[in-house]
Amino acid sequence: MVSASIDYPVCLQLRGKRVLLIGAGLIAESRALQLLEAGARLRMVAPEATDTLRRLASEQRLELLERAYRPGDAAGHALVFVATDDRQVSQAVAEETRALGILLNAADEPDLCDFTLPSVGRRGPITVAVSTQGMAPALARGLRRQLMEHIGRHHVWVARLSGHFREHLPRGAGRSRLLKRLVDDDICGRLARGQRRHAWTCIREELKALGEKT
Ligand SMILES: C[C@@]1(CC(=O)O)C2=NC(=C\c3[nH]c(c(CCC(=O)O)c3CC(=O)O)Cc3[nH]c(c(CC(=O)O)c3CCC(=O)O)/C=C3\N/C(=C\2)[C@@H](CCC(=O)O)[C@]3(C)CC(=O)O)/[C@H]1CCC(=O)O
Ligand SMILES: NC(=O)c1ccc[n+]([C@@H]2O[C@H](COP(=O)([O-])OP(=O)(O)OC[C@H]3O[C@@H](n4cnc5c(N)ncnc54)[C@H](O)[C@@H]3O)[C@@H](O)[C@H]2O)c1
Incomplete structure:
Protein backbone atom coordinates (compact mmCIF):
# COMPACT_ATOMS: atom_id res chain seq x y z
CA MET A 1 0.00 0.00 0.00
CA VAL A 2 1.33 3.44 -0.88
CA SER A 3 0.55 6.19 1.63
CA ALA A 4 1.17 9.93 1.38
CA SER A 5 4.95 10.34 1.69
CA ILE A 6 6.60 12.05 4.62
CA ASP A 7 10.17 13.39 4.91
CA TYR A 8 12.98 11.04 5.86
CA PRO A 9 15.52 12.79 8.11
CA VAL A 10 19.24 11.92 8.06
CA CYS A 11 22.52 13.33 9.43
CA LEU A 12 25.00 13.37 6.55
CA GLN A 13 28.74 12.90 6.92
CA LEU A 14 30.09 15.33 4.34
CA ARG A 15 33.79 15.33 5.25
CA GLY A 16 35.78 15.28 2.00
CA LYS A 17 32.66 14.98 -0.18
CA ARG A 18 32.31 17.19 -3.25
CA VAL A 19 29.38 19.59 -2.92
CA LEU A 20 28.25 22.16 -5.49
CA LEU A 21 26.52 25.39 -4.49
CA ILE A 22 25.10 27.58 -7.26
CA GLY A 23 24.61 31.24 -6.30
CA ALA A 24 26.84 33.24 -3.94
CA GLY A 25 24.51 35.76 -2.28
CA LEU A 26 23.58 35.96 1.41
CA ILE A 27 21.56 32.74 1.48
CA ALA A 28 24.30 30.84 -0.34
CA GLU A 29 26.83 32.31 2.11
CA SER A 30 25.00 30.86 5.11
CA ARG A 31 24.73 27.47 3.35
CA ALA A 32 28.46 27.63 2.47
CA LEU A 33 29.54 28.32 6.06
CA GLN A 34 27.56 25.31 7.31
CA LEU A 35 28.91 23.07 4.54
CA LEU A 36 32.49 24.11 5.30
CA GLU A 37 31.92 23.39 9.00
CA ALA A 38 30.79 19.92 7.97
CA GLY A 39 34.08 19.44 6.07
CA ALA A 40 32.64 19.39 2.53
CA ARG A 41 34.87 20.09 -0.51
CA LEU A 42 32.89 23.03 -1.76
CA ARG A 43 32.67 24.44 -5.29
CA MET A 44 30.56 27.54 -5.90
CA VAL A 45 29.37 28.95 -9.21
CA ALA A 46 27.97 32.51 -9.49
CA PRO A 47 28.72 35.69 -11.42
CA GLU A 48 28.56 37.79 -8.20
CA ALA A 49 29.73 36.75 -4.72
CA THR A 50 29.60 38.28 -1.22
CA ASP A 51 32.83 39.65 0.29
CA THR A 52 32.97 36.78 2.78
CA LEU A 53 32.69 34.16 0.03
CA ARG A 54 35.37 35.94 -2.02
CA ARG A 55 37.68 35.97 1.01
CA LEU A 56 37.08 32.25 1.68
CA ALA A 57 37.89 31.55 -1.98
CA SER A 58 41.11 33.57 -1.80
CA GLU A 59 42.06 31.55 1.30
CA GLN A 60 41.38 28.37 -0.70
CA ARG A 61 38.72 27.21 1.77
CA LEU A 62 36.37 26.83 -1.22
CA GLU A 63 36.54 27.04 -5.00
CA LEU A 64 34.60 29.93 -6.58
CA LEU A 65 33.87 29.99 -10.31
CA GLU A 66 32.77 33.54 -11.11
CA ARG A 67 30.37 32.81 -13.94
CA ALA A 68 26.77 31.71 -14.55
CA TYR A 69 25.70 28.08 -14.05
CA ARG A 70 26.14 25.82 -17.10
CA PRO A 71 24.56 22.41 -17.63
CA GLY A 72 27.33 19.90 -16.90
CA ASP A 73 28.39 21.67 -13.64
CA ALA A 74 26.66 19.13 -11.40
CA ALA A 75 28.58 16.08 -12.61
CA GLY A 76 30.86 14.49 -10.01
CA HIS A 77 29.16 16.04 -6.97
CA ALA A 78 27.57 14.16 -4.09
CA LEU A 79 25.02 16.92 -3.39
CA VAL A 80 23.92 20.12 -5.10
CA PHE A 81 22.43 23.32 -3.64
CA VAL A 82 21.02 26.19 -5.62
CA ALA A 83 20.32 29.61 -4.08
CA THR A 84 20.03 32.18 -6.84
CA ASP A 85 17.30 34.76 -7.34
CA ASP A 86 16.31 33.21 -10.67
CA ARG A 87 13.82 30.32 -10.78
CA GLN A 88 14.89 29.41 -14.31
CA VAL A 89 18.36 28.63 -13.01
CA SER A 90 16.91 26.40 -10.28
CA GLN A 91 14.78 24.61 -12.88
CA ALA A 92 17.75 24.00 -15.19
CA VAL A 93 19.83 22.69 -12.26
CA ALA A 94 16.96 20.42 -11.16
CA GLU A 95 16.76 18.95 -14.66
CA GLU A 96 20.46 18.15 -14.60
CA THR A 97 20.56 16.71 -11.08
CA ARG A 98 17.49 14.52 -11.76
CA ALA A 99 19.11 13.11 -14.87
CA LEU A 100 22.27 12.34 -12.89
CA GLY A 101 20.47 11.04 -9.77
CA ILE A 102 22.09 13.70 -7.54
CA LEU A 103 20.04 15.08 -4.63
CA LEU A 104 19.18 18.80 -4.82
CA ASN A 105 18.14 21.53 -2.41
CA ALA A 106 16.69 24.64 -4.04
CA ALA A 107 16.33 27.47 -1.51
CA ASP A 108 12.67 28.46 -1.11
CA GLU A 109 11.55 26.18 -3.95
CA PRO A 110 10.12 23.09 -2.27
CA ASP A 111 8.72 21.70 -5.51
CA LEU A 112 12.27 21.42 -6.90
CA CYS A 113 13.84 20.06 -3.69
CA ASP A 114 14.87 16.41 -3.18
CA PHE A 115 15.63 17.45 0.38
CA THR A 116 14.78 20.54 2.41
CA LEU A 117 16.84 22.05 5.21
CA PRO A 118 15.60 21.97 8.77
CA SER A 119 16.21 24.75 11.27
CA VAL A 120 19.33 23.66 13.15
CA GLY A 121 20.71 24.38 16.63
CA ARG A 122 23.91 22.87 18.02
CA ARG A 123 25.47 22.43 21.39
CA GLY A 124 28.65 20.33 21.38
CA PRO A 125 27.83 17.03 19.67
CA ILE A 126 24.08 17.57 20.09
CA THR A 127 22.09 18.72 17.08
CA VAL A 128 18.48 19.87 17.26
CA ALA A 129 16.80 19.98 13.84
CA VAL A 130 13.20 21.04 13.28
CA SER A 131 11.36 20.63 10.01
CA THR A 132 7.73 21.32 9.18
CA GLN A 133 7.73 19.49 5.86
CA GLY A 134 8.01 22.81 4.10
CA MET A 135 4.85 24.17 5.71
CA ALA A 136 6.13 26.76 8.17
CA PRO A 137 9.87 27.63 8.16
CA ALA A 138 9.29 30.47 10.64
CA LEU A 139 7.65 28.00 13.05
CA ALA A 140 10.62 25.64 12.58
CA ARG A 141 12.94 28.45 13.59
CA GLY A 142 10.85 29.42 16.65
CA LEU A 143 10.53 25.82 17.87
CA ARG A 144 14.24 25.19 17.35
CA ARG A 145 15.01 28.21 19.56
CA GLN A 146 12.65 26.98 22.28
CA LEU A 147 14.03 23.43 22.17
CA MET A 148 17.61 24.68 22.41
CA GLU A 149 16.76 26.30 25.74
CA HIS A 150 16.28 22.77 27.12
CA ILE A 151 19.74 21.56 26.11
CA GLY A 152 22.10 22.26 29.00
C1 LIG B 1 14.44 26.24 8.36
C2 LIG B 1 15.20 27.08 7.33
C3 LIG B 1 16.56 26.42 7.13
C4 LIG B 1 17.49 27.17 6.20
O1 LIG B 1 17.07 27.74 5.19
O2 LIG B 1 18.69 27.18 6.55
C5 LIG B 1 14.34 27.16 6.08
N1 LIG B 1 13.81 28.37 5.97
C6 LIG B 1 14.22 29.19 6.98
C7 LIG B 1 13.68 30.43 7.28
C8 LIG B 1 12.65 31.13 6.55
N2 LIG B 1 12.39 30.96 5.24
C9 LIG B 1 11.35 31.80 4.90
C10 LIG B 1 11.00 32.57 6.04
C11 LIG B 1 9.93 33.69 6.09
C12 LIG B 1 8.63 33.18 6.66
C13 LIG B 1 7.81 32.35 5.68
O3 LIG B 1 7.62 32.78 4.51
O4 LIG B 1 7.29 31.28 6.10
C14 LIG B 1 11.78 32.11 7.09
C15 LIG B 1 11.74 32.51 8.56
C16 LIG B 1 12.76 33.49 8.97
O5 LIG B 1 13.61 33.92 8.15
O6 LIG B 1 12.66 33.87 10.11
C17 LIG B 1 10.78 31.93 3.57
C18 LIG B 1 10.50 30.69 2.81
N3 LIG B 1 11.13 29.48 2.95
C19 LIG B 1 10.61 28.60 2.02
C20 LIG B 1 9.65 29.32 1.23
C21 LIG B 1 8.96 28.79 -0.01
C22 LIG B 1 7.71 28.06 0.25
O7 LIG B 1 7.39 27.68 1.41
O8 LIG B 1 7.02 27.84 -0.76
C23 LIG B 1 9.55 30.61 1.76
C24 LIG B 1 8.63 31.74 1.34
C25 LIG B 1 9.34 32.66 0.36
C26 LIG B 1 8.40 33.77 -0.11
O9 LIG B 1 7.21 33.62 -0.09
O10 LIG B 1 8.96 34.80 -0.51
C27 LIG B 1 10.97 27.24 1.84
C28 LIG B 1 11.85 26.49 2.61
N4 LIG B 1 12.54 26.97 3.66
C29 LIG B 1 13.11 25.91 4.30
C30 LIG B 1 14.04 26.04 5.32
C31 LIG B 1 12.62 24.61 3.77
C32 LIG B 1 11.46 24.08 4.63
C33 LIG B 1 11.81 23.90 6.11
C34 LIG B 1 10.68 23.36 6.90
O11 LIG B 1 10.18 22.27 6.54
O12 LIG B 1 10.29 23.96 7.92
C35 LIG B 1 12.12 25.03 2.39
C36 LIG B 1 10.91 24.23 1.91
C37 LIG B 1 13.18 24.78 1.30
C38 LIG B 1 14.58 25.10 1.71
O13 LIG B 1 14.96 26.28 1.56
O14 LIG B 1 15.29 24.15 2.12
C39 LIG B 1 15.32 28.57 7.75
C40 LIG B 1 15.32 28.82 9.29
C41 LIG B 1 16.71 29.31 9.68
C42 LIG B 1 16.86 29.48 11.15
O15 LIG B 1 16.74 28.51 11.89
O16 LIG B 1 17.20 30.58 11.57
N1 LIG C 1 15.52 29.39 2.92
C1 LIG C 1 15.65 30.64 3.38
O1 LIG C 1 15.82 30.83 4.56
C2 LIG C 1 15.59 31.84 2.46
C3 LIG C 1 15.44 33.13 2.98
C4 LIG C 1 15.44 34.23 2.11
C5 LIG C 1 15.58 34.00 0.72
N2 LIG C 1 15.71 32.75 0.23
C6 LIG C 1 15.82 32.48 -1.26
O2 LIG C 1 17.15 32.16 -1.58
C7 LIG C 1 17.47 32.66 -2.90
C8 LIG C 1 18.74 33.49 -2.87
O3 LIG C 1 18.57 34.61 -2.04
P1 LIG C 1 19.77 35.64 -1.76
O4 LIG C 1 19.24 36.66 -0.82
O5 LIG C 1 21.02 34.91 -1.42
O6 LIG C 1 19.92 36.31 -3.24
P2 LIG C 1 21.02 37.31 -3.77
O7 LIG C 1 20.34 38.20 -4.76
O8 LIG C 1 21.81 37.91 -2.66
O9 LIG C 1 22.05 36.36 -4.57
C9 LIG C 1 21.75 35.74 -5.75
C10 LIG C 1 22.99 35.01 -6.23
O10 LIG C 1 22.64 34.22 -7.37
C11 LIG C 1 23.66 34.39 -8.33
N3 LIG C 1 23.15 34.07 -9.68
C12 LIG C 1 22.23 34.75 -10.41
N4 LIG C 1 22.09 34.14 -11.62
C13 LIG C 1 22.93 33.07 -11.63
C14 LIG C 1 23.23 32.06 -12.59
N5 LIG C 1 22.65 32.03 -13.80
N6 LIG C 1 24.15 31.11 -12.25
C15 LIG C 1 24.75 31.12 -11.03
N7 LIG C 1 24.49 32.06 -10.09
C16 LIG C 1 23.59 33.01 -10.40
C17 LIG C 1 24.09 35.84 -8.19
O11 LIG C 1 25.36 36.06 -8.79
C18 LIG C 1 24.15 35.93 -6.65
O12 LIG C 1 25.37 35.41 -6.18
C19 LIG C 1 16.23 33.45 -3.34
O13 LIG C 1 15.48 32.61 -4.22
C20 LIG C 1 15.43 33.68 -2.10
O14 LIG C 1 14.03 33.63 -2.34
C21 LIG C 1 15.72 31.67 1.08
Whole structure:
Protein backbone atom coordinates (compact mmCIF):
# COMPACT_ATOMS: atom_id res chain seq x y z
CA MET A 1 0.00 0.00 0.00
CA VAL A 2 1.33 3.44 -0.88
CA SER A 3 0.55 6.19 1.63
CA ALA A 4 1.17 9.93 1.38
CA SER A 5 4.95 10.34 1.69
CA ILE A 6 6.60 12.05 4.62
CA ASP A 7 10.17 13.39 4.91
CA TYR A 8 12.98 11.04 5.86
CA PRO A 9 15.52 12.79 8.11
CA VAL A 10 19.24 11.92 8.06
CA CYS A 11 22.52 13.33 9.43
CA LEU A 12 25.00 13.37 6.55
CA GLN A 13 28.74 12.90 6.92
CA LEU A 14 30.09 15.33 4.34
CA ARG A 15 33.79 15.33 5.25
CA GLY A 16 35.78 15.28 2.00
CA LYS A 17 32.66 14.98 -0.18
CA ARG A 18 32.31 17.19 -3.25
CA VAL A 19 29.38 19.59 -2.92
CA LEU A 20 28.25 22.16 -5.49
CA LEU A 21 26.52 25.39 -4.49
CA ILE A 22 25.10 27.58 -7.26
CA GLY A 23 24.61 31.24 -6.30
CA ALA A 24 26.84 33.24 -3.94
CA GLY A 25 24.51 35.76 -2.28
CA LEU A 26 23.58 35.96 1.41
CA ILE A 27 21.56 32.74 1.48
CA ALA A 28 24.30 30.84 -0.34
CA GLU A 29 26.83 32.31 2.11
CA SER A 30 25.00 30.86 5.11
CA ARG A 31 24.73 27.47 3.35
CA ALA A 32 28.46 27.63 2.47
CA LEU A 33 29.54 28.32 6.06
CA GLN A 34 27.56 25.31 7.31
CA LEU A 35 28.91 23.07 4.54
CA LEU A 36 32.49 24.11 5.30
CA GLU A 37 31.92 23.39 9.00
CA ALA A 38 30.79 19.92 7.97
CA GLY A 39 34.08 19.44 6.07
CA ALA A 40 32.64 19.39 2.53
CA ARG A 41 34.87 20.09 -0.51
CA LEU A 42 32.89 23.03 -1.76
CA ARG A 43 32.67 24.44 -5.29
CA MET A 44 30.56 27.54 -5.90
CA VAL A 45 29.37 28.95 -9.21
CA ALA A 46 27.97 32.51 -9.49
CA PRO A 47 28.72 35.69 -11.42
CA GLU A 48 28.56 37.79 -8.20
CA ALA A 49 29.73 36.75 -4.72
CA THR A 50 29.60 38.28 -1.22
CA ASP A 51 32.83 39.65 0.29
CA THR A 52 32.97 36.78 2.78
CA LEU A 53 32.69 34.16 0.03
CA ARG A 54 35.37 35.94 -2.02
CA ARG A 55 37.68 35.97 1.01
CA LEU A 56 37.08 32.25 1.68
CA ALA A 57 37.89 31.55 -1.98
CA SER A 58 41.11 33.57 -1.80
CA GLU A 59 42.06 31.55 1.30
CA GLN A 60 41.38 28.37 -0.70
CA ARG A 61 38.72 27.21 1.77
CA LEU A 62 36.37 26.83 -1.22
CA GLU A 63 36.54 27.04 -5.00
CA LEU A 64 34.60 29.93 -6.58
CA LEU A 65 33.87 29.99 -10.31
CA GLU A 66 32.77 33.54 -11.11
CA ARG A 67 30.37 32.81 -13.94
CA ALA A 68 26.77 31.71 -14.55
CA TYR A 69 25.70 28.08 -14.05
CA ARG A 70 26.14 25.82 -17.10
CA PRO A 71 24.56 22.41 -17.63
CA GLY A 72 27.33 19.90 -16.90
CA ASP A 73 28.39 21.67 -13.64
CA ALA A 74 26.66 19.13 -11.40
CA ALA A 75 28.58 16.08 -12.61
CA GLY A 76 30.86 14.49 -10.01
CA HIS A 77 29.16 16.04 -6.97
CA ALA A 78 27.57 14.16 -4.09
CA LEU A 79 25.02 16.92 -3.39
CA VAL A 80 23.92 20.12 -5.10
CA PHE A 81 22.43 23.32 -3.64
CA VAL A 82 21.02 26.19 -5.62
CA ALA A 83 20.32 29.61 -4.08
CA THR A 84 20.03 32.18 -6.84
CA ASP A 85 17.30 34.76 -7.34
CA ASP A 86 16.31 33.21 -10.67
CA ARG A 87 13.82 30.32 -10.78
CA GLN A 88 14.89 29.41 -14.31
CA VAL A 89 18.36 28.63 -13.01
CA SER A 90 16.91 26.40 -10.28
CA GLN A 91 14.78 24.61 -12.88
CA ALA A 92 17.75 24.00 -15.19
CA VAL A 93 19.83 22.69 -12.26
CA ALA A 94 16.96 20.42 -11.16
CA GLU A 95 16.76 18.95 -14.66
CA GLU A 96 20.46 18.15 -14.60
CA THR A 97 20.56 16.71 -11.08
CA ARG A 98 17.49 14.52 -11.76
CA ALA A 99 19.11 13.11 -14.87
CA LEU A 100 22.27 12.34 -12.89
CA GLY A 101 20.47 11.04 -9.77
CA ILE A 102 22.09 13.70 -7.54
CA LEU A 103 20.04 15.08 -4.63
CA LEU A 104 19.18 18.80 -4.82
CA ASN A 105 18.14 21.53 -2.41
CA ALA A 106 16.69 24.64 -4.04
CA ALA A 107 16.33 27.47 -1.51
CA ASP A 108 12.67 28.46 -1.11
CA GLU A 109 11.55 26.18 -3.95
CA PRO A 110 10.12 23.09 -2.27
CA ASP A 111 8.72 21.70 -5.51
CA LEU A 112 12.27 21.42 -6.90
CA CYS A 113 13.84 20.06 -3.69
CA ASP A 114 14.87 16.41 -3.18
CA PHE A 115 15.63 17.45 0.38
CA THR A 116 14.78 20.54 2.41
CA LEU A 117 16.84 22.05 5.21
CA PRO A 118 15.60 21.97 8.77
CA SER A 119 16.21 24.75 11.27
CA VAL A 120 19.33 23.66 13.15
CA GLY A 121 20.71 24.38 16.63
CA ARG A 122 23.91 22.87 18.02
CA ARG A 123 25.47 22.43 21.39
CA GLY A 124 28.65 20.33 21.38
CA PRO A 125 27.83 17.03 19.67
CA ILE A 126 24.08 17.57 20.09
CA THR A 127 22.09 18.72 17.08
CA VAL A 128 18.48 19.87 17.26
CA ALA A 129 16.80 19.98 13.84
CA VAL A 130 13.20 21.04 13.28
CA SER A 131 11.36 20.63 10.01
CA THR A 132 7.73 21.32 9.18
CA GLN A 133 7.73 19.49 5.86
CA GLY A 134 8.01 22.81 4.10
CA MET A 135 4.85 24.17 5.71
CA ALA A 136 6.13 26.76 8.17
CA PRO A 137 9.87 27.63 8.16
CA ALA A 138 9.29 30.47 10.64
CA LEU A 139 7.65 28.00 13.05
CA ALA A 140 10.62 25.64 12.58
CA ARG A 141 12.94 28.45 13.59
CA GLY A 142 10.85 29.42 16.65
CA LEU A 143 10.53 25.82 17.87
CA ARG A 144 14.24 25.19 17.35
CA ARG A 145 15.01 28.21 19.56
CA GLN A 146 12.65 26.98 22.28
CA LEU A 147 14.03 23.43 22.17
CA MET A 148 17.61 24.68 22.41
CA GLU A 149 16.76 26.30 25.74
CA HIS A 150 16.28 22.77 27.12
CA ILE A 151 19.74 21.56 26.11
CA GLY A 152 22.10 22.26 29.00
CA ARG A 153 25.84 21.92 29.60
CA HIS A 154 25.16 18.69 31.46
CA HIS A 155 23.64 17.14 28.30
CA VAL A 156 26.80 17.99 26.35
CA TRP A 157 28.91 16.52 29.12
CA VAL A 158 26.84 13.31 29.25
CA ALA A 159 26.93 12.98 25.44
CA ARG A 160 30.73 13.29 25.41
CA LEU A 161 31.17 10.88 28.30
CA SER A 162 28.84 8.37 26.60
CA GLY A 163 30.94 8.69 23.41
CA HIS A 164 34.07 8.03 25.43
CA PHE A 165 32.61 4.91 27.07
CA ARG A 166 31.29 3.60 23.75
CA GLU A 167 34.76 3.98 22.29
CA HIS A 168 36.67 2.39 25.14
CA LEU A 169 34.40 -0.18 26.78
CA PRO A 170 33.47 -3.46 25.08
CA ARG A 171 29.85 -3.86 23.94
CA GLY A 172 27.63 -5.91 26.20
CA ALA A 173 24.93 -5.83 28.85
CA GLY A 174 27.16 -4.06 31.40
CA ARG A 175 28.06 -1.25 29.03
CA SER A 176 24.41 -0.83 27.98
CA ARG A 177 23.40 -0.56 31.63
CA LEU A 178 26.04 2.10 32.29
CA LEU A 179 25.04 4.09 29.19
CA LYS A 180 21.36 3.97 30.14
CA ARG A 181 22.09 5.00 33.70
CA LEU A 182 24.19 7.88 32.43
CA VAL A 183 21.10 9.52 30.93
CA ASP A 184 18.62 8.77 33.71
CA ASP A 185 17.81 10.89 36.72
CA ASP A 186 20.59 9.34 38.86
CA ILE A 187 23.33 10.85 36.78
CA CYS A 188 22.01 13.27 34.14
CA GLY A 189 19.32 14.57 36.49
CA ARG A 190 21.82 15.09 39.29
CA LEU A 191 24.18 16.93 36.97
CA ALA A 192 21.30 19.17 35.91
CA ARG A 193 20.75 20.01 39.59
CA GLY A 194 24.47 20.69 40.11
CA GLN A 195 25.04 17.56 42.23
CA ARG A 196 28.26 16.57 40.50
CA ARG A 197 29.70 14.51 43.35
CA HIS A 198 26.65 12.25 43.55
CA ALA A 199 26.70 11.79 39.81
CA TRP A 200 30.35 10.76 39.87
CA THR A 201 29.68 8.30 42.70
CA CYS A 202 27.05 6.56 40.53
CA ILE A 203 29.41 6.46 37.56
CA ARG A 204 32.20 4.97 39.68
CA GLU A 205 29.84 2.32 41.09
CA GLU A 206 28.76 1.32 37.60
CA LEU A 207 32.34 1.17 36.32
CA LYS A 208 33.35 -0.91 39.33
CA ALA A 209 30.48 -3.36 38.76
CA LEU A 210 31.45 -3.57 35.10
CA GLY A 211 35.11 -4.22 36.00
CA GLU A 212 34.14 -7.01 38.40
CA LYS A 213 32.12 -8.77 35.71
CA THR A 214 34.82 -8.71 33.01
C1 LIG B 1 14.44 26.24 8.36
C2 LIG B 1 15.20 27.08 7.33
C3 LIG B 1 16.56 26.42 7.13
C4 LIG B 1 17.49 27.17 6.20
O1 LIG B 1 17.07 27.74 5.19
O2 LIG B 1 18.69 27.18 6.55
C5 LIG B 1 14.34 27.16 6.08
N1 LIG B 1 13.81 28.37 5.97
C6 LIG B 1 14.22 29.19 6.98
C7 LIG B 1 13.68 30.43 7.28
C8 LIG B 1 12.65 31.13 6.55
N2 LIG B 1 12.39 30.96 5.24
C9 LIG B 1 11.35 31.80 4.90
C10 LIG B 1 11.00 32.57 6.04
C11 LIG B 1 9.93 33.69 6.09
C12 LIG B 1 8.63 33.18 6.66
C13 LIG B 1 7.81 32.35 5.68
O3 LIG B 1 7.62 32.78 4.51
O4 LIG B 1 7.29 31.28 6.10
C14 LIG B 1 11.78 32.11 7.09
C15 LIG B 1 11.74 32.51 8.56
C16 LIG B 1 12.76 33.49 8.97
O5 LIG B 1 13.61 33.92 8.15
O6 LIG B 1 12.66 33.87 10.11
C17 LIG B 1 10.78 31.93 3.57
C18 LIG B 1 10.50 30.69 2.81
N3 LIG B 1 11.13 29.48 2.95
C19 LIG B 1 10.61 28.60 2.02
C20 LIG B 1 9.65 29.32 1.23
C21 LIG B 1 8.96 28.79 -0.01
C22 LIG B 1 7.71 28.06 0.25
O7 LIG B 1 7.39 27.68 1.41
O8 LIG B 1 7.02 27.84 -0.76
C23 LIG B 1 9.55 30.61 1.76
C24 LIG B 1 8.63 31.74 1.34
C25 LIG B 1 9.34 32.66 0.36
C26 LIG B 1 8.40 33.77 -0.11
O9 LIG B 1 7.21 33.62 -0.09
O10 LIG B 1 8.96 34.80 -0.51
C27 LIG B 1 10.97 27.24 1.84
C28 LIG B 1 11.85 26.49 2.61
N4 LIG B 1 12.54 26.97 3.66
C29 LIG B 1 13.11 25.91 4.30
C30 LIG B 1 14.04 26.04 5.32
C31 LIG B 1 12.62 24.61 3.77
C32 LIG B 1 11.46 24.08 4.63
C33 LIG B 1 11.81 23.90 6.11
C34 LIG B 1 10.68 23.36 6.90
O11 LIG B 1 10.18 22.27 6.54
O12 LIG B 1 10.29 23.96 7.92
C35 LIG B 1 12.12 25.03 2.39
C36 LIG B 1 10.91 24.23 1.91
C37 LIG B 1 13.18 24.78 1.30
C38 LIG B 1 14.58 25.10 1.71
O13 LIG B 1 14.96 26.28 1.56
O14 LIG B 1 15.29 24.15 2.12
C39 LIG B 1 15.32 28.57 7.75
C40 LIG B 1 15.32 28.82 9.29
C41 LIG B 1 16.71 29.31 9.68
C42 LIG B 1 16.86 29.48 11.15
O15 LIG B 1 16.74 28.51 11.89
O16 LIG B 1 17.20 30.58 11.57
N1 LIG C 1 15.52 29.39 2.92
C1 LIG C 1 15.65 30.64 3.38
O1 LIG C 1 15.82 30.83 4.56
C2 LIG C 1 15.59 31.84 2.46
C3 LIG C 1 15.44 33.13 2.98
C4 LIG C 1 15.44 34.23 2.11
C5 LIG C 1 15.58 34.00 0.72
N2 LIG C 1 15.71 32.75 0.23
C6 LIG C 1 15.82 32.48 -1.26
O2 LIG C 1 17.15 32.16 -1.58
C7 LIG C 1 17.47 32.66 -2.90
C8 LIG C 1 18.74 33.49 -2.87
O3 LIG C 1 18.57 34.61 -2.04
P1 LIG C 1 19.77 35.64 -1.76
O4 LIG C 1 19.24 36.66 -0.82
O5 LIG C 1 21.02 34.91 -1.42
O6 LIG C 1 19.92 36.31 -3.24
P2 LIG C 1 21.02 37.31 -3.77
O7 LIG C 1 20.34 38.20 -4.76
O8 LIG C 1 21.81 37.91 -2.66
O9 LIG C 1 22.05 36.36 -4.57
C9 LIG C 1 21.75 35.74 -5.75
C10 LIG C 1 22.99 35.01 -6.23
O10 LIG C 1 22.64 34.22 -7.37
C11 LIG C 1 23.66 34.39 -8.33
N3 LIG C 1 23.15 34.07 -9.68
C12 LIG C 1 22.23 34.75 -10.41
N4 LIG C 1 22.09 34.14 -11.62
C13 LIG C 1 22.93 33.07 -11.63
C14 LIG C 1 23.23 32.06 -12.59
N5 LIG C 1 22.65 32.03 -13.80
N6 LIG C 1 24.15 31.11 -12.25
C15 LIG C 1 24.75 31.12 -11.03
N7 LIG C 1 24.49 32.06 -10.09
C16 LIG C 1 23.59 33.01 -10.40
C17 LIG C 1 24.09 35.84 -8.19
O11 LIG C 1 25.36 36.06 -8.79
C18 LIG C 1 24.15 35.93 -6.65
O12 LIG C 1 25.37 35.41 -6.18
C19 LIG C 1 16.23 33.45 -3.34
O13 LIG C 1 15.48 32.61 -4.22
C20 LIG C 1 15.43 33.68 -2.10
O14 LIG C 1 14.03 33.63 -2.34
C21 LIG C 1 15.72 31.67 1.08
